[in-house]
Every structure is written in structure tokens, then in C-alpha cells.
Amino acid sequence: MMDSIKHILENGKTRVVIVGGGFAGLKLARQLAKTKYQVVLIDRNNFHQFQPLFYQVATSGLEPSSIAFPLRKIFQKKSNVHYRMADLLEVKSEQNEIYSSVGKLKYDYLVLATGVNTNYFGNKNIEAFSIPMKTVSEAIFLRNSILRNYEKALNESDPEKAANYMSIVLVGGGPTGVELAGALAEMKRHILPKDYPELDFSLMNVYLFEASDKLLNGMSDKASAKAKKFLEKLGVIVRTNARVADYDGLSIRLDDDEEFRSYTMVWAAGVAARPIKGISENAAVHAGRLKVDGFNRIEGMNNVFAIGDIAFQTEGKFESGHPQVAQVGLQQAGNLAKNFNRIVRNKEMRAFRYQDRGTMATIGKNLAVADLPGVKLQGFFAWVLWLFVHLMAIVGVKNRFFILINWVWNYFTSDQSLRVLIRPKKRSFTDKAKQKGKENNVLA
Secondary structure (H helix, E strand, O other): OOOEOOOOOOOOOEEEEEEOOOHHHHHHHHHHOOOOEEEEEEEOOOEEEOHHHHHHHHOOOOOHHHOEEEHHHHOOOOOOEEEEEOOEEEEEOOOOEEEEOOEEEEOOEEEEOOOEEEOOOOOHHHHHHOEOOOOHHHHHHHHHHHHHHHHHHOOOOOHHHHHHHHOEEEEOOOHHHHHHHHHHHHHHHHOHHHHOOOOOHHHOOEEEEOOOOOOOOOOOHHHHHHHHHHHHHHOOEEEOOOOEEEEOOOEEEEOOOOEEEOOEEEEOOOEEEOOOOOOHHHHEOHHHOEEEOOOOEEOOOOOEEEOHHHEEOOEOOEOOOOOOOHHHHHHHHHHHHHHHHHHHOOOOOOOOOOOOOOEEEEEEOOEEEEEEOOEEEEOHHHHHHHHHHHHHHOOOHHHHHHHHHHHHHHHHHOOOOOOOOOOOOOOOHHHHHHHHHHHHHHHO
């Protein structure tokens, strides 16, 4: 039997356990701070990460620390909020307990805000060889891969082999794919030729493959067409109705057997929820999402809720569930926080109603598209709006300041100055031998 998580005492307060420190989980925890609840936030990372700017980390525009904020710092002065770094292993709903990698914990209310993972649709080769973009560490890995491949290209005398290192393939025409394609195209124009003057950049291609017939499927046809036009203007080779069937680390094969070659393929073609033992067996629907009612309660449970990307909730025109965007999770968290406060006052909960405040995507300097209620913008004004909205959404004044400074510098110099190849140090054979010797002594 696992030990209980220590130092979180039974203090007579109703305990709300929140699993996941993303947009939805973090907002709920912040809104329940200084309430009559005892709040326990659990996440496998000790920081909140701002996913919309992962692509800027991957393309050397921002430092990882600029878009990551320590969870403990956020709750330093919130005595009723406790944080534990752990993985959720199982939910025992009949006992009102969760089992985690650091022990078990009782709850009065449980809120699952675990988000989603990359969906490879069962293709093991693509999972093994492509690069996803769902975490800060994956963004750093992509940055390292790009820089490492360019160093290797310098040592290739065969132009075809050099092109394989230099070209980059992006799969998935959603915001991640579109924004990353635009950033890479600008690097090709303004930055990489200065860093690698010996290379022939006519060999470098940036490909964007989308399986459906349009980019940015969640946006208007006008925004989709404009985004495609902007990307092609930057030199990106955009292919719609192009489904990637396989990848072996070099050769990319489409389902019509057309082939492309690159050592760098970024997979941003879909997401799926992580299965949660004790919950997903009975409540999971499409791509692992958990079916919830109008109050975000998981179907068949009175005190277990799901919010954010993992929640599948039908409402009005959203017969296939709400879009998996940050705004949905933030609004669900806000509504659930109000409902928890209503429970304390013995008032009835209010059902969630999503208010669509628009969707945006940036393609490059002065280039963006925005679908807002009643108005659609493209170009410079959409780009300025995108900058403002994302800057204000960043956690921490210091982070906003450094991001703004980086953006201003990059705008006027067209030079992301963070192109450093930092790799974790591997322990030497000697270190491993010493450690093994210590373990043998302990066992003896």
C-alpha cells in the first residue's frame, strides 16, 4: 500500500484536488486560493508552461524560462493551496482517493485537467522518429535538432545529403504547424544564411503537410486562404490533402506513395487524452476525452470533474464537443470555481456556457489572421492584436517584460540571438561504475 502524501493535513476544510497545472488547472487553483477549500494541485512538472509560444522557443526566439513559470512561486502567499510534483496513477472514486507517484491522497472533490498528448494514430515509426511539440522540453529538443543538423550539413560535400539535413517537414496545418512554418521560413531568409554562409540555402525547403483540404480548420475559409497565401509568400511549400503515412527518420511517405526526405519532421497532426486508470474505462469518448455534463462533472460521478482539453462537453452548436483551445479551459475553470463557491453557500450550480471570443494565428512578422466576433482581420493589425493578447496571457510581470524585450529586438534586427545548442551531460562510464559500486555495497 502506498503511503499518504505527507504534510497535507486533514484540517476540517473541504479538499479539492486538481490534477494538471495547465491553463485550466492553474486558473481554477488561483481562483480557489483564499477560499474555505483546501486546494491540492498536482502536476508532473513544477512549472506552468505557455504552449502558444512553444514554436518561438523551438526557433530560438525566446528562452524556455520566459514561457515557463514556477508553480510554487505562484502560490507562495496562498496558505490553503498545496502543490506536489507527481504523476497521477489511478483514481479510486469509490474511496474518494487518488494514487500518485508520491503516494495516495483523499479528496472531497477531484478535478482532472491533465490536458492531451500528441496523437500518432497508432503509427509506431512516426512516434519513434518524428518530433512532437506539446512541452517546453520538446520545443528545446526541436531547437537542438535543427542546430545540430545544420552543423552536420556543413560537413556534407554531397548537396543531396546536405539538403536532407537542412530541409524541415511539418505535419499538421493547425496553429502550431502554421506558426512554426512561418518562423522557420523567416529564419531561412534572415538568420541561418548569416550563421552558415558556407551552405547553399536553395537546398533548404520548409514543407507543411495537412491531411484535410485547408489550413487552420477551426478558423474561417478566409483566414485559412490568407494563411496559406502568407506562408507561400515566405517560401513555405504548403500541401493540403496530403496525409503522411510513414516516416523512417529520413524518408517521409505520403499515402499516395509520394516521398520526401528530411532528417527533421515535426508532428503536430493531432492530440489524444492520456488514459486515466479508474476513470477512462467508463467515461472516455473520442480520442480519450472524458464525457462531462453541463457542470463539467464526469458522467456518472457526483464529485469528479474534468476541464480543459480532456473534457468532452456538448453544448448548443458544439455537438462534437468544444474546440480544444485554451479559452475553453479557462472559461470552464472560471465557471467551476464559481460553482464551488456556490456549493459552500448551499446554492445551486450554474451550467457552463462557452463564449467564443475568437481565434488567432500568427504566420510571421506583420502577418497574422484573426477571426473575432463580428470582424475578421488579416495582416498587420491581426499581428499586433495577436502580440498583445499573448503577452497579457503570460504568467508573471517579469516574464512579460523579457518577452517584450525579445520581441522588440527580433522585430528590428530580424535576429533571434538564442541559437545555442545545449544538450544534457551524460554520466561517464566512471560515474556509472562508481554508482554501481555504491549500490553493491548497500546491498551487501
